[in-house]
Amino acid sequence: MTRLWSAVEQLSPQQRAAVLLQCKEGLATKEIAVVLSLSEATVRVHLHRALATLRKRVGDKA
Protein backbone atom coordinates (compact mmCIF):
# COMPACT_ATOMS: atom_id res chain seq x y z
CA MET A 1 0.00 0.00 0.00
CA THR A 2 1.35 3.42 -0.93
CA ARG A 3 1.95 6.19 1.57
CA LEU A 4 -1.10 7.93 0.19
CA TRP A 5 -3.46 5.05 0.94
CA SER A 6 -1.87 4.58 4.34
CA ALA A 7 -2.61 8.23 5.01
CA VAL A 8 -6.21 7.74 3.83
CA GLU A 9 -6.55 4.89 6.33
CA GLN A 10 -5.60 7.26 9.14
CA LEU A 11 -8.28 9.84 8.34
CA SER A 12 -11.35 10.10 10.56
CA PRO A 13 -14.20 7.77 9.50
CA GLN A 14 -16.27 10.63 8.05
CA GLN A 15 -13.34 12.15 6.16
CA ARG A 16 -12.28 8.76 4.82
CA ALA A 17 -15.81 7.93 3.72
CA ALA A 18 -16.14 11.28 1.94
CA VAL A 19 -12.79 10.91 0.16
CA LEU A 20 -13.45 7.36 -0.98
CA LEU A 21 -16.98 8.11 -2.15
CA GLN A 22 -15.62 11.03 -4.16
CA CYS A 23 -12.46 9.54 -5.63
CA LYS A 24 -13.32 5.86 -5.94
CA GLU A 25 -17.07 5.96 -6.45
CA GLY A 26 -17.03 9.20 -8.40
CA LEU A 27 -19.82 10.79 -6.39
CA ALA A 28 -20.32 14.56 -6.38
CA THR A 29 -20.39 16.50 -3.12
CA LYS A 30 -24.18 16.69 -3.26
CA GLU A 31 -24.44 12.90 -3.65
CA ILE A 32 -21.98 12.25 -0.84
CA ALA A 33 -24.09 14.49 1.39
CA VAL A 34 -27.11 12.28 0.68
CA VAL A 35 -25.23 9.03 1.28
CA LEU A 36 -23.69 10.21 4.56
CA SER A 37 -26.79 12.14 5.73
CA LEU A 38 -24.76 15.33 6.05
CA SER A 39 -25.17 18.83 4.63
CA GLU A 40 -23.22 19.74 1.51
CA ALA A 41 -21.31 22.34 3.50
CA THR A 42 -20.23 19.68 6.01
CA VAL A 43 -19.10 17.35 3.24
CA ARG A 44 -17.05 20.19 1.73
CA VAL A 45 -15.37 20.78 5.05
CA HIS A 46 -14.63 17.06 5.45
CA LEU A 47 -13.16 16.87 1.96
CA HIS A 48 -11.11 20.02 2.44
CA ARG A 49 -9.72 18.83 5.77
CA ALA A 50 -9.07 15.35 4.40
CA LEU A 51 -7.10 16.67 1.42
CA ALA A 52 -5.23 19.16 3.60
CA THR A 53 -4.27 16.32 5.96
CA LEU A 54 -3.22 14.05 3.10
CA ARG A 55 -1.13 16.83 1.60
CA LYS A 56 0.58 17.41 4.93
CA ARG A 57 1.28 13.71 5.47
CA VAL A 58 2.47 12.67 2.04
CA GLY A 59 3.65 15.98 0.57
CA ASP A 60 2.55 17.60 -2.66
CA LYS A 61 3.80 14.59 -4.63
CA ALA A 62 2.44 11.47 -3.02
Add this chain to the structure above:
Amino acid sequence: MNSVHVEELLAAHARGELEGAERARVEGHLDGCAACRETLAAFRGLIEELGAAGPPAPPIHWGAYRAELREKLERRTAPRSTAWTAVWRPAPALVAVGLLAGLVYVGLPGGGRGSLTGDRIPFENLILASRLDMIAKLDVVQQLDVVEDFDVINHLDRLSTGEG
Protein backbone atom coordinates in the same frame (compact mmCIF):
# COMPACT_ATOMS: atom_id res chain seq x y z
CA MET B 1 -21.96 31.30 1.72
CA ASN B 2 -19.82 34.39 2.11
CA SER B 3 -18.91 33.30 5.61
CA VAL B 4 -17.14 30.24 4.21
CA HIS B 5 -13.43 30.80 3.79
CA VAL B 6 -12.30 30.47 0.19
CA GLU B 7 -9.76 27.85 1.22
CA GLU B 8 -12.59 25.49 2.20
CA LEU B 9 -13.98 25.71 -1.32
CA LEU B 10 -10.74 24.68 -3.02
CA ALA B 11 -11.46 20.96 -2.87
CA ALA B 12 -14.82 21.50 -4.57
CA HIS B 13 -13.19 23.88 -7.08
CA ALA B 14 -10.50 21.31 -7.86
CA ARG B 15 -13.31 18.95 -8.92
CA GLY B 16 -15.02 21.65 -10.97
CA GLU B 17 -18.13 21.58 -8.79
CA LEU B 18 -18.45 25.29 -8.10
CA GLU B 19 -20.73 27.49 -10.15
CA GLY B 20 -21.76 31.11 -10.42
CA ALA B 21 -20.87 33.48 -7.62
CA GLU B 22 -18.97 30.86 -5.63
CA ARG B 23 -16.77 29.99 -8.56
CA ALA B 24 -16.16 33.66 -9.37
CA ARG B 25 -15.29 34.34 -5.75
CA VAL B 26 -12.73 31.52 -5.64
CA GLU B 27 -11.19 32.45 -8.98
CA GLY B 28 -10.97 36.08 -7.93
CA HIS B 29 -9.19 35.05 -4.75
CA LEU B 30 -6.82 32.72 -6.58
CA ASP B 31 -5.64 35.56 -8.82
CA GLY B 32 -4.08 37.26 -5.85
CA CYS B 33 -3.15 34.35 -3.56
CA ALA B 34 -0.17 32.20 -4.45
CA ALA B 35 -0.64 29.99 -1.38
CA CYS B 36 -4.17 29.00 -2.43
CA ARG B 37 -2.98 28.37 -6.01
CA GLU B 38 -0.40 25.95 -4.59
CA THR B 39 -3.04 24.30 -2.42
CA LEU B 40 -5.36 23.93 -5.41
CA ALA B 41 -2.61 22.32 -7.49
CA ALA B 42 -1.79 19.95 -4.64
CA PHE B 43 -5.46 19.02 -4.17
CA ARG B 44 -5.81 18.31 -7.90
CA GLY B 45 -2.76 16.05 -7.75
CA LEU B 46 -4.12 14.16 -4.76
CA ILE B 47 -7.59 13.75 -6.30
CA GLU B 48 -6.04 12.47 -9.53
CA GLU B 49 -3.86 9.97 -7.70
CA LEU B 50 -6.68 8.78 -5.45
CA GLY B 51 -8.91 8.21 -8.45
CA ALA B 52 -6.25 6.48 -10.53
CA ALA B 53 -6.14 2.72 -10.83
CA GLY B 54 -3.93 1.46 -8.09
CA PRO B 55 -4.11 -0.66 -5.02
CA PRO B 56 -7.65 -1.40 -3.92
CA ALA B 57 -9.06 1.38 -1.81
CA PRO B 58 -9.29 0.65 1.88
CA PRO B 59 -12.82 -0.18 2.98
CA ILE B 60 -15.09 2.47 4.41
CA HIS B 61 -15.42 1.53 8.04
CA TRP B 62 -19.16 1.88 8.36
CA GLY B 63 -19.08 0.55 11.91
CA ALA B 64 -16.70 3.31 12.97
CA TYR B 65 -18.71 5.81 10.98
CA ARG B 66 -21.93 4.82 12.75
CA ALA B 67 -20.15 4.92 16.11
CA GLU B 68 -19.05 8.46 15.34
CA LEU B 69 -22.62 9.44 14.47
CA ARG B 70 -23.98 7.80 17.59
CA GLU B 71 -21.47 9.67 19.71
CA LYS B 72 -22.48 12.92 18.02
CA LEU B 73 -26.15 12.17 18.62
CA GLU B 74 -25.52 11.41 22.28
CA ARG B 75 -23.54 14.63 22.73
CA ARG B 76 -26.32 16.62 21.10
CA THR B 77 -29.10 15.11 23.20
CA ALA B 78 -27.25 14.96 26.53
CA PRO B 79 -27.90 18.56 27.73
CA ARG B 80 -31.65 18.20 27.17
CA SER B 81 -31.73 14.94 29.07
CA THR B 82 -30.44 16.56 32.25
CA ALA B 83 -32.99 19.34 32.03
CA TRP B 84 -36.28 17.50 31.97
CA THR B 85 -35.75 13.77 32.06
CA ALA B 86 -34.79 14.28 35.69
CA VAL B 87 -38.32 15.54 36.26
CA TRP B 88 -39.93 12.88 34.08
CA ARG B 89 -37.71 9.98 35.02
CA PRO B 90 -40.55 8.13 36.82
CA ALA B 91 -42.76 8.54 33.74
CA PRO B 92 -41.74 5.36 31.85
CA ALA B 93 -42.30 3.18 34.90
CA LEU B 94 -45.63 4.85 35.66
CA VAL B 95 -46.83 4.47 32.08
CA ALA B 96 -45.73 0.83 32.02
CA VAL B 97 -47.52 0.13 35.29
CA GLY B 98 -50.64 1.85 33.97
CA LEU B 99 -50.63 -0.22 30.80
CA LEU B 100 -50.05 -3.43 32.69
CA ALA B 101 -52.94 -2.55 35.00
CA GLY B 102 -55.03 -1.91 31.88
CA LEU B 103 -54.05 -5.29 30.46
CA VAL B 104 -55.02 -7.07 33.66
CA TYR B 105 -58.28 -5.15 33.90
CA VAL B 106 -59.26 -5.81 30.30
CA GLY B 107 -58.18 -9.44 30.57
CA LEU B 108 -60.22 -10.19 33.70
CA PRO B 109 -63.55 -11.93 33.19
CA GLY B 110 -66.12 -9.19 33.02
CA GLY B 111 -63.41 -6.56 33.07
CA GLY B 112 -63.31 -3.56 30.79
CA ARG B 113 -66.26 -1.95 29.16
CA GLY B 114 -69.02 -3.80 27.52
CA SER B 115 -67.66 -3.06 24.06
CA LEU B 116 -64.44 -4.98 24.75
CA THR B 117 -65.86 -8.43 24.53
CA GLY B 118 -65.29 -11.59 22.58
CA ASP B 119 -62.43 -11.53 20.07
CA ARG B 120 -61.59 -7.86 20.69
CA ILE B 121 -60.02 -8.49 24.09
CA PRO B 122 -56.98 -10.46 22.85
CA PHE B 123 -56.59 -7.94 20.02
CA GLU B 124 -56.51 -4.98 22.44
CA ASN B 125 -54.06 -6.83 24.63
CA LEU B 126 -51.84 -7.47 21.66
CA ILE B 127 -51.72 -3.79 20.74
CA LEU B 128 -50.91 -2.74 24.30
CA ALA B 129 -48.29 -5.44 24.71
CA SER B 130 -46.61 -4.44 21.45
CA ARG B 131 -46.03 -0.95 22.86
CA LEU B 132 -44.19 -2.17 25.93
CA ASP B 133 -40.90 -2.49 24.01
CA MET B 134 -41.00 1.17 23.09
CA ILE B 135 -41.86 2.13 26.66
CA ALA B 136 -38.86 0.16 27.88
CA LYS B 137 -36.70 2.48 25.76
CA LEU B 138 -38.70 5.61 26.45
CA ASP B 139 -35.73 7.26 28.09
CA VAL B 140 -33.96 7.10 24.70
CA VAL B 141 -37.02 8.18 22.73
CA GLN B 142 -37.53 11.18 24.99
CA GLN B 143 -34.12 12.55 24.01
CA LEU B 144 -34.73 12.49 20.28
CA ASP B 145 -36.18 15.05 17.94
CA VAL B 146 -39.04 13.05 16.53
CA VAL B 147 -38.79 14.11 12.91
CA GLU B 148 -35.04 14.48 12.61
CA ASP B 149 -34.28 11.24 14.41
CA PHE B 150 -37.17 9.16 13.13
CA ASP B 151 -34.70 6.80 11.52
CA VAL B 152 -32.92 6.33 14.83
CA ILE B 153 -36.21 5.58 16.55
CA ASN B 154 -36.97 2.97 13.92
CA HIS B 155 -33.61 1.32 14.55
CA LEU B 156 -33.38 1.48 18.31
CA ASP B 157 -32.25 -2.12 18.41
CA ARG B 158 -29.26 -1.23 16.23
CA LEU B 159 -28.55 1.89 18.28
CA SER B 160 -28.21 -0.13 21.45
CA THR B 161 -26.13 -2.95 19.97
CA GLY B 162 -24.04 -1.03 17.48
CA GLU B 163 -25.15 -3.30 14.67
CA GLY B 164 -26.70 -2.47 11.35
